[in-house]
Amino acid sequence: xxxARLTLENPNQAFSWxxxxxxxxxxxxxxxxxxxxxxxxxxxMDRQPLSDPDAWVDQHGDYLFxxxxxxxxxxxxxxxxxxxxxxxxxxxxxxxxxxxxxxxxMVGILKHKIIDRYRKDVRERPADDPVLVDQAEDDASFDxxxxxxxxxxxxxxxxxxxxxxxxxxxxxxxxxxxxGTLPPTMAQVFTLxxxxxxxxxxxxxxLKISQSNLWVLLHRARKHLRQCLExxxxxxxxxx
Amino acid sequence: MxxxxxxxxxxxxxxxxxxxxxxxxxxxxxxxxxxLLSDAMDRPLPWRxxxxxxxxxxxxxxxERYKHQLRFLRQAVRRHPEQVSPxxxxxxxxxxxxxxxxxxxxxxx
Numbered sequence: 345x346x347x348a349r350l351t352l353e354n355p356n357q358a359f360s361w362x363x364x365x366x367x368x369x370x371x372x373x374x375x376x377x378x379x380x381x382x383x384x385x386x387x388x389m390d391r392q393p394l395s396d397p398d399a400w401v402d403q404h405g406d407y408l409f410x411x412x413x414x415x416x417x418x419x420x421x422x423x424x425x426x427x428x429x430x431x432x433x434x435x436x437x438x439x440x441x442x443x444x445x446x447x448x449x450m451v452g453i454l455k456h457k458i459i460d461r462y463r464k465d466v467r468e469r470p471a472d473d474p475v476l477v478d479q480a481e482d483d484a485s486f487d488x489x490x491x492x493x494x495x496x497x498x499x500x501x502x503x504x505x506x507x508x509x510x511x512x513x514x515x516x517x518x519x520x521x522x523x524g525t526l527p528p529t530m531a532q533v534f535t536l537x538x539x540x541x542x543x544x545x546x547x548x549x550x551l552k553i554s555q556s557n558l559w560v561l562l563h564r565a566r567k568h569l570r571q572c573l574e575x576x577x578x579x580x581x582x583x584x
Numbered sequence: 585m586x587x588x589x590x591x592x593x594x595x596x597x598x599x600x601x602x603x604x605x606x607x608x609x610x611x612x613x614x615x616x617x618x619x620l621l622s623d624a625m626d627r628p629l630p631w632r633x634x635x636x637x638x639x640x641x642x643x644x645x646x647x648e649r650y651k652h653q654l655r656f657l658r659q660a661v662r663r664h665p666e667q668v669s670p671x672x673x674x675x676x677x678x679x680x681x682x683x684x685x686x687x688x689x690x691x692x693x
Contacts, residue, residue, distance in 0.1 A: 401686045406677040423682050427689060434693055448666055483615060490613025492646050499649040506656055516667040519660075523668060537626070539661045539668050544626055555627075563622035570653050 395446060397434055404447055408454055414535050415458055416550070417528055425461070429454045455540055462550045485571075499570070502578045515577055522572035530565035537562055604643055611640035617647045621654060 395403065408429055412422035432453050433440075440449055485497040492498035502509075509515050523531055529551070536542045536550070548558050612620060612633075617640055623629060629637075641648045661668050678686075 397690050398687070400690065401678075401683050405683055405686060409678045409682075423678065423686075426678070427686055430686060430690055431693065434690065451666070485618075486613070486615040490615040492614045492644075494646075498646040499653060501649060502653060502656070506659070510660055510664065515660075516664070520668065535668065538658050539665045541662060559623050559626055562626060563619050566622050566625075566654050566657065567618055569657060570650070573657070 397430070397437075400430055400433070400450075404450055407447065408450060411451055411454060412458070415455075415532060415540070417532050421461075425454060425457050428457045432457065458540075458550075459542065459546060462546055485567075497571075500574055500579055502574075518573060518577040519569070522569050522576065525572060526565055526568055530561055530568065533558060533561045534565040534569065538566075607639055607643045611636050611643070614644060614647055617644075618650060621647070621651045625654065625658065 405426060408426045409422055412425045413419070416422055416425065429450055433450055436453075440446070444452075485493065487493055523534065526534065533547060533551070536547045537544070544555055544558055548555055551558070553561075617637065620629065620633060620637060624634075624637075641651075
């Protein structure tokens with residue numbers, strides 16, 4: 345029977361709580377695209393109440409854990425982050441505005457917790473980590489001269505209006521599938537950089553890699569996703 | 585100026601043109617372009633590189649598509665971050681021990 349609490353398993357946690365932002369600051373720094381809104385000083389009566397904290401773990405635990413795993417790739421750290429998120433949500437439940445779902449509100453807190461956790465590591469970034477990323481690339485997308493293979497790999501004209509594409513469920517399920525086929529580190533950097541809009545420096549600190557390695561990883565992730573989406577969603581080779 | 589669908593013939597014809605031949609020689613290859621287009625989304629590139637990339641677009645519509653498609657991908661996921669979250673997958677979930685621990689911690693507060 346595990347008696348040690350998560351807080352004791354991670355020596356950094358006391359520190360990270362110690363220099364934690366206040367909840368007000370946390371809400372202020374959540375990215376503007378997030379659906380989380382802070383209704384400061386304006387309590388509306390019709391807001392949705394939060395569900396019982398007792399039920400949070402069953403309702404959102406796995407989801408938050410997977411979100412955290414996608415971003416940190418470490419079970420123990422992900423569990424820690426989920427706990428921090430629940431505790432912060434517990435403290436801040438008064439402020440839950442009800443304009444977003446309970447779940448996306450918690451995801452907003454989780455993302456903040458991730459940034460907060462690694463912010464202090466930013467200055468300790470190593471100069472280079474040649475082991476993780478093989479810079480040389482033997483790329484089958486191009487011919488010997490480095491040009492697109494025109495009837496195989498050259499990017500197609502994606503026909504639909506971008507706005508209309510985003511409305512389609514099939515687009516998102518294709519994208520999710522494609523992200524799922526990325527190697528874990530690439531899925532991680534793509535999510536942190538493109539979805540969460542995290543700064544390169546913070547990501548390098550999280551992964552303990554150099555910027556040039558990060559750029560290679562991002563390049564490969566984007567290239568793979570573009571190609572995968574083209575294959576699964578955007579169409580057929582003959583529609584040049 | 586851009587290469588059309590009947591590329592091989594077109595490319596052969598155009599490569600005879602000294603200007604296009606020169607552009608193919610001096611601008612980055614498509615392989616290099618994909619790397620540069622990605623990098624441009626994360627860091628400022630030197631002006632000389634940016635000029636050469638512009639010149640490359642004059643002779644290659646595919647790299648221009650590539651650029652727009654990467655930007656589209658970025659806009660899409662930033663506008664709908666919730667869609668990239670793992671909803672129902674075979675990704676690892678919390679262990680039951682971890683869940684019990686979390687519940688205990690929450691109750692203690």
